Amino acid sequence: xxxxxxxxxxxTVAFFVGSILLGLQRKxxxxxxxxxxxxxxxxMLHTLKFFIKxxxxxxxxxxxxxxxxxxxxCAIWVAAVIIGPxxxxxxxxxxxxxxIHKIVEHNAGSSSGSPxxxxxxxxxxxxxxxxxxxxxxxxxxxxxxxxxxxxGIIAYQAEHGALLFTLPLTAMIFIVLIISKSYYYSxxxxxxxRDIVSGFETEHFGTLRGFIMISEAIAWYMLLWxxxxxxxxxxxxxxxLIAMVILTAIVGLINAVTPILNPNHSVxxxxxxxxxxxxxxxxxxxxx
Amino acid sequence: xxxxxxxxxxxxxxxxxxxxxxxxxFNLFMFGAALVFTAIIAMSRTESxxxxxxxxLNEREKKxxxxxxxxxxxxxxxxxxxxxxxxxxxxxxxxxxxVCLIGIxxxxxxxxxxxxxxxxxxxxxxxxxxxxxxxxxxGAASILATTxxxxxxxxVNIPTSAFMLFSSxxxxxxxxGESGVAPFFAxxxxxxxxxxxxxxxxxxxxxxxxxxxxxxxxxxINKPFGI
Amino acid sequence: MDQLKTVSWIIFIVSAAAILYxxxxxxxxxxxxxxxxxxxxxxxxSLGLISMARGKKEDEEDKIxxxxxxx
Numbered sequence: 001x002x003x004x005x006x007x008x009x010x011x012t013v014a015f016f017v018g019s020i021l022l023g024l025q026r027k028x029x030x031x032x033x034x035x036x037x038x039x040x041x042x043x044m045l046h047t048l049k050f051f052i053k054x055x056x057x058x059x060x061x062x063x064x065x066x067x068x069x070x071x072x073x074c075a076i077w078v079a080a081v082i083i084g085p086x087x088x089x090x091x092x093x094x095x096x097x098x099x100i101h102k103i104v105e106h107n108a109g110s111s112s113g114s115p116x117x118x119x120x121x122x123x124x125x126x127x128x129x130x131x132x133x134x135x136x137x138x139x140x141x142x143x144x145x146x147x148x149x150x151x152g153i154i155a156y157q158a159e160h161g162a163l164l165f166t167l168p169l170t171a172m173i174f175i176v177l178i179i180s181k182s183y184y185y186s187x188x189x190x191x192x193x194r195d196i197v198s199g200f201e202t203e204h205f206g207t208l209r210g211f212i213m214i215s216e217a218i219a220w221y222m223l224l225w226x227x228x229x230x231x232x233x234x235x236x237x238x239x240x241l242i243a244m245v246i247l248t249a250i251v252g253l254i255n256a257v258t259p260i261l262n263p264n265h266s267v268x269x270x271x272x273x274x275x276x277x278x279x280x281x282x283x284x285x286x287x288x
Numbered sequence: 289x290x291x292x293x294x295x296x297x298x299x300x301x302x303x304x305x306x307x308x309x310x311x312x313x314f315n316l317f318m319f320g321a322a323l324v325f326t327a328i329i330a331m332s333r334t335e336s337x338x339x340x341x342x343x344x345l346n347e348r349e350k351k352x353x354x355x356x357x358x359x360x361x362x363x364x365x366x367x368x369x370x371x372x373x374x375x376x377x378x379x380x381x382x383x384x385x386x387v388c389l390i391g392i393x394x395x396x397x398x399x400x401x402x403x404x405x406x407x408x409x410x411x412x413x414x415x416x417x418x419x420x421x422x423x424x425x426x427g428a429a430s431i432l433a434t435t436x437x438x439x440x441x442x443x444v445n446i447p448t449s450a451f452m453l454f455s456s457x458x459x460x461x462x463x464x465g466e467s468g469v470a471p472f473f474a475x476x477x478x479x480x481x482x483x484x485x486x487x488x489x490x491x492x493x494x495x496x497x498x499x500x501x502x503x504x505x506x507x508x509i510n511k512p513f514g515i
Numbered sequence: 516m517d518q519l520k521t522v523s524w525i526i527f528i529v530s531a532a533a534i535l536y537x538x539x540x541x542x543x544x545x546x547x548x549x550x551x552x553x554x555x556x557x558x559x560x561s562l563g564l565i566s567m568a569r570g571k572k573e574d575e576e577d578k579i580x581x582x583x584x585x586x
Contacts, residue, residue, distance in 0.1 A: 003547045004537040011555060054568045056578045060349065062335035062485045067560075068328050074556035079317070082548060090296035092504060093314050099496040100321055106492050110485035113335035113349075118481065125477045125492060129469065135503050143512040148294050207563035214559060 003086070010085045011078055011218065014225075017241070018217030019044035021224070021248045026184055028252030047213040055206030060113035069111060070204065070211050073104045077218040084225055088150035091138055094226060101219070102128045105191045105200045108212070112203035120199035123190045123263050130180060130188070130270035133173045136278045140170045141230060144285060150229060157233035164231040169284065171231045173277035175250075176270055178223050182251050183216060187258040188266045195260070224248070289511050291444055294504055301378065301441070308441060310378040314504065318375040318497050325493055326368025329361065332486040350483045356400045357484075364487045367393040371494040375501055380438040383505065384428045384462070390494045391417040391466040397491055401482045409478035413468055420465020427459030431509065440508055448510045456509045463502045467495040519564060527561035530554040 001009075023043040030037020057066060076097050083089040083097075102124055109121035142148050144167060145156040157163055164171050180188035192199040201212055224244045228235060235243065261269060292298040295312030302309040311319075334357060337350040352360070367390055374386035395417065398410045432438045434451045446452075468476040476495075480488050533554040537547045570578065 002538060002541055003544055004534065004541075004551065007547070007551045008534070008538075008555075051563050052566055052568060054570050055564075056575070059579050060336040060338055062333055065328060065332045065486055065489075066335075068332075071556045071560060072324070074559060075552050078555050079552055082551065090294070090312075090314055092294055092500075093296065093317055095503070096314065096318050096321070096497070096500050099500050100493075102496060103325075103489060103493050106480075107485060107489040110480070110488060111335055113337045113483075113485075115337070115339060118337060121485075121488075122477055122480050125480050128492070128496060131496075135500075139503070139507070142507065146512070149296070207560075207567045211560055211563055 006086050007078075007082055010081050014077075014081055014085075014218040014221040015214055016044070017244070018219070018221035019047060021244055022183060022217060022220055024245065025182070025248050025252040025255070028249050029184060029256040032253060032256040043213075043217070047210050047217065049210075050205075050213060051207055051210030053206040053210070055204075055208050058112055058114075058203065061203075062111040062113070065107060065111045066204075067208065069104055069107045070208050070215070072100070073108070073212060074215040074218075076100050076104070077215050077222060080222045080226075081218065084150070084222055084229070088154065091141070091148045091150060091153070091230070095134055095138055098131060098134055099128075102131065108204060109191070109200035109202075114203045116197045116202040117200055119196045120191045120202070123193075123196075124200065126263050126267055127180070127190050127270075130177075130267050130274075132271060133177050133274035133277070136274055137170050137174050137177070137230075140167060140278065140281045140285070143282075153230055154234045162232045167231070167281055167284070169277040169280040171227075173274050174227050174231070175247075176273045176277075178227060178247070179251055179254055180266075180270060181219070181223060182255060183220070184252075185255045185260060186251075187255070187261050188270055190261070190263045190266045193260050289444060291441070291508070294507055302376075306439075307377065307379040307382050308439060309376045310441060311376060315376045318500065319372050322368055322372035322375055322493065322497060325490060326365055326372065329364050329368060329486040329490055334483060334487070335485050337483045352484045359400055360397055360484055360487045363393050363396045364490045367397065367490045367494050371490070371497055374498060378440045380428045380431060380440060380443070380505070383501070384424050384459075387424060387463055387466050387498055388421055390498060391420075394468075394491045394494065397484075397487050398479050398482065401484070403482055406479055406482045409476065413476050413479065416465050416468070420462050422462070423458040424462025424466055427455045427457075427462055430455040430458065440505065444508050444511075453510055456506050460502060460506060463498060467498045469495065469499055523561045523564035526557050527565060530558035530561060534558060 020040060023038070023040040026042065027037045027040050057063060080094060080097050083093050105124040106121050109117035109124065138148070141153065141163065144163065145153055147153060147156065160166070176188070179186055182189060183192060185194065192201070201209060204212055224247050225240065227247070228240060228243050232243070290298070291310065291312055295314035297313050299311040299313070299316060301311070334352045339348050339350065341348050370386045370389045370393065374383055374390070377383050377386065395410050395414045398406055401407065428438060431452060434449065434455065435443060435446050437443060479491070533550050537550045
């Protein structure tokens with residue numbers, strides 16, 4: 001298949017599956033709270049609804065950053081799709097993509113001039129300290145497998161078995177990272193916490209909000225895809241789907257039963273869990 | 289191990305005399321990202337922060353004045369270009385110089401602001417950045433002393449010794465202090481409460497991209513066993 | 516708003532053309548990566564700006580001046 005067609009197909013699949021998974025997360029959370037909850041396609045309906053609503057550019061906004069930052073958000077997650085399902089490229093680039101995602105959270109918040117966005121901007125700076133888990137995951141996977149390339153990691157797992165069983169604590173760190181990036185009432189996601197309305201998305205409304213939601217759906221799919229590929233190896237599409245549904249349900253369960261932590265507690269929780277995971281994984285690699 | 293193990297396909301080098309810039313997929317992506325942000329900052333307006341007033345229903349706007357805007361924009365562009373240079377350089381000393389420049393310019397970007405909290409936080413950050421230049425340049429110098437080279441393209445082939453590990457720890461401490469990661473972050477976050485969103489984003493971007501790059505450099509210098 | 520519509524149409528046509536060029540002519544992979552990184556987001560954004568609803572002309576000034584209080 002043509003490379004461009006491959007990229008377009010994967011981006012479309014990422015958007016649709018990501019939206020349905022986010023809707024599923026809301027459904028799981030609602031059922032735990034003993035209420036029916038919205039239908040599973042609700043997130044996708046919201047995305048499309050916002051996409052066709054009017055957007056205006058506030059007078060106080062920093063143009064063109066206000067619009068450019070939404071374009072950058074989509075571009076980096078399309079880059080993640082290219083590195084992931086399409087080319088199975090270098091994992092270290094994903095670290096760069098997560099870093100730029102933090103920047104997008106920062107700038108989307110501060111570019112509008114609204115106080116809610118400004119709070120989210122400063123929280124994005126705090127929570128960048130919690131990207132420590134990600135680089136620890138990359139380094140530990142590198143120490144264990146000797147390669148930073150997704151192709152190499154898949155080949156290693158085909159030979160030696162899934163990394164989930166040899167590096168369980170590293171997988172735990174990655175799940176903490178996934179929880180910190182989930183959208184609805186996550187205990188560790190302080191930039192999108194409900195006490196600051198919608199955080200950095202608050203003042204992007206209408207089409208721009210729909211655009212951000214599209215990028216977020218792709219981001220959620222890619223997060224889960226990376227976790228599954230790095231820790232379970234290459235799976236068939238049906239296995240990917242089932243595993244993503246299970247992961248989303250687990251994240252929904254955790255989000256439903258935990259409070260939203262305050263920024264300092266959230267960062268310290270992530271750093272503590274990362275520390276336990278790193279030290280434990282290194283001990284397991286060198287002494288087991 | 290060679291550079292393509294870490295960064296994806298090795299695309300080539302740009303030799304500028306002794307300082308050789310090299311491009312892999314990874315470096316090129318970060319270089320491109322730094323340049324895109326710098327370009328948008330060069331043509332962006334600043335926002336006006338809207339805050340509620342106490343006792344009335346009015347709002348107050350905090351704007352960036354024209355002179356302040358010009359100097360801060362200039363420093364932001366310098367910061368962006370330094371970040372872009374740090375992303376693709378293959379020379380360790382060149383990298384540490386860029387990081388030092390980023391640290392200085394980060395302080396400069398907020399030094400023009402007239403808010404006391406921000407200036408206090410920038411002052412604290414500046415002190416840490418100054419102290420951190422010792423491990424930063426010391427680490428690079430001791431790598432030169434122990435291996436005889438500061439070119440990353442050669443370091444990737446030299447087997448790791450204990451002193452190289454120690455030097456890279458010094459280097460990491462230096463970069464952590466200069467760019468303001470945790471635990472120095474607590475004070476740096478206060479710098480971001482001021483107006484001038486495009487200029488603040490380059491402070492944050494430079495710190496994060498430098499951290500990503502130092503991880504790659506550390507992995508180049510210290511190879512895990514058997515690689 | 517008219518300027519916005521014109522600019523969006525231009526961006527839409529340019530990005531659609533670039534994506535079709537990459538699809539049909541199958542150039543070198545680095546060109547395809549650059550086109551997809553730049554033009555897929557621009558395509559989606561311009562599609563949104565073209566298809567979005569428009570309010571009444573006299574309300575426009577109010578919305579830009581006071582967006583934070585909502586309607």
